[in-house]
Amino acid sequence: MREAILILTEIVNIFHDQLLHISNALGLNMSDKELHLWVFGVLGILSFFIVHHFFKVLAKHSITAISFIYTFTVLVVIVFAVEIQQKITGRGNMEFQDAVMGLWGFIIFFIGYLIIKLVFRMVRRLFKRPGRRH
Incomplete structure (x- = not known):
């Protein structure tokens, strides 16, 4: 890095x-x-x-996509700030791979969120009464 x-x-x-x-x-x-x-x-x-x-x-x-992009952008700044702070203070190693893994953590948890959201939508559609629009 x-x-x-x-x-x-x-x-x-x-x-x-x-x-x-x-x-x-x-x-x-x-x-x-x-x-x-x-x-x-x-x-x-x-x-x-x-x-x-x-x-x-x-x-x-999709507002969710906008929220994801904004959150990911903020996390990029935070992740690199933490890595730079580690270099300055000598606490931990400043490595690009650390930054990448931190961002992968968010992506993995976000995919989990999307899966849960999809399951809830499918269950809601499954139990939706005929003739209702919402």
Whole structure:
């Protein structure tokens, strides 16, 4: 995991330096804070439009899917925060496999939830009185 973080860090640093260079070449001379404002502002709003469209389409079919995506995204952040915390404090090993296994735990439990939900729906349909819509 350390290697993956170092590679990502290097990519971000190269991108950061290039943007600062372009900013200076255009005479904008942006500070690091101004650069962050623009990069994350643009990246954030573009991501929002894509996610918003995707979720609107998905909402017509399944709120559960939206809840899963949101929860999974939050868990990715938490899992990597825990792994980084383990590296900083020296309590435990910072390993990519640990992060993956943590996320698999959620996926396995979520599949169990879906199975239980499916069984309840099937039982409800089995005992539904004829002529009732709900």
